[in-house]
Amino acid sequence: MAQIVLKDLVKKFGWITAVAGVNLRIHDGEFLIMVGPSGCGKTTTLNMISGLETPTSGEVVIGDTVVNDVDPGERGLGMVFQDLALFPHMTVFENIAFGLRVKRVAEEETRRRVRQVADVMRIGPLLEKRPSQCSGGEAQRVALARTIITNPAVFLMDEPLSSLDAKLRVDMRTELKHLHERLQATFVYVTHDQAEAMTMADRIVVMRGGHIQQVGEPLEIYRRPANQFVAGFFGTPTMNFLRGAVAKEGGRPLFRAQSLAQPLPAGSPLTGGGGEVVLGVRAEHVLVGEGSKRGQVTLTEPLGDETLVFFDFGGEAPLVAKVNPEMHLAPGDRIAFEFEESGFHLFDAATGERLN
């Protein structure tokens, strides 16, 4: 069993609190991704699981054992680092064999297992090379091979793809997902890239300022973000946010912001006493070319399969919409637009919490 439980985990560095009370249950065989902006405490949390950092308070439980006082090497984990941490003075073979040699596995057995793992990771021809002679993707696979060879029940990964170029990163995502399916091990993966989290994770943990903001499956987080921060963090382009108030007019809740008046679905929460809400709408829920609202195009970004259109509608910031690339729009064009009602997210303007 490689279930990991974090109980009220806190880590302070001097007067700075990096992790402020994290409670989390990581299931056996799960691909869990911790995501958040830099300094949100995700790497510190990972390091406390690995044992490289000692928690200020709280417990890390792996299986049925509290491992707070267990050495990193005794926890049965494998870790891939951001800079890969391949030993530059050793060959690829020696790098991969390191863990086995520490455990004093017989030389014959070591050679056999290194070859086997090297074949699986397609790095057989590299075994006699130094890490500095490997390309980015090859070094990545060497680092993975070095971790896989000791058969850990849990893989910890600290932004392992951040040093790769964009194309290779996308390829490696697929490879990691395959690897997870084949090994059936628990993966705990840290990244600041929401796209990486969306594409690979079984579940995502969104962190900010040492706190967990939301835990959920990728689509759940995308469709029902728990607060404005999560809503803004996931999705490209960033969700449109409109600040305004909701009042009941003509029997229906009506959202008003500057020049805009938008009826909301029945049952939407109302604001009273001068309170404000933020209405969030994703770009794909802004329908251009229909409806009664009017705007003027300021910028277009063709992406090939779709085009992003930025337009002014009389509010503080321009709105962005995803449109069919066949729709030819140029800056200055006047357009009609409408919102898709199912795509409304309402957040408290003061706390950022989800309201609907």
Next chain:
Amino acid sequence: MAGPAPARARSSFARRHHLFWYFRHAVLLAWSGFVLFPIFWMVLTSFKDAAEWVTWPPHWIPHDPTLHNYRQIFTFSQLGQDLTRQATEQVFNIWGALMDSLLICTVSSFVSLLLGTFLAYSVSRFGVGGKNFRYLILTIRMVPPIVVAIPILMYYAIMIPHTTEVLTGVRVSFYDTYSGLGLLYVATTLPFVIWMMLSFIDEVPYTLEHAARMMGAGRIHTLRRVVVPLVASGMVVTFLFIFILNWSEFLLALTLTHPNVTTLPVLLNKFQSAVEGRLYGPQAAIGTVITIPVVVLGILIQKHLVKGFSFGMIRK
């Protein structure tokens, strides 16, 4: 007429640049001549016969070149028949001092390197001593050796023997012993070792050690297999550097030893005492002999010294 003007400007600039080049090299040449002249004179004197040591006008080239001075310092007999002309009551060869110097310098450099490397590791990885410790380390070198030489003489020759005699009944003295001088050499070179090794250890990413630990390697195993191989060349450079420092150290050795322990710089000085007369020839020969290893080592480690002394600010 607008065309040629810039060309003329450029050529005059180039000419000025050229002049500056000559000027700079002339200054540098003159300066090296000034700095290197004593060494030139020393090497020359080592090949001169006694009659030529002090002459006026000076003999720029030995009129009668001889290896006599070298034969004298490398002799195995105490008062060779052929050396009677310059014989004194003192032992004339350098073998004893050479062995003393080699022994003290090698052992104390090794001890200093070992201690300093561990210290530098703890400063680099665990922040031992606080944030500014690494900059404070060298302040110990700001104290002129002469300031501490006499107090240490008192300490070695009076306080320690007296205290041990009172406490245990055995008189233990560090004065004029290998360990006494060696200990001081360790103390004086330790700051350099910490300083230089810090820059080498800082360049080894901590994640390498984390990776090793995650794979189950203990601290010692990690140090032996990961850290030491990566800073080994730095350790060699550091060793050579402090070895040179110890090799040429004079003041502490002069103050704290005699007659049992004699290092080469001290022996060199003895040839100038009133009793023995001024034997410039053998003195120059010894000077030449003890300079050679320093120059060779200096050339060997020159490139690395820059790296070691720049707090690791020069990166690949």
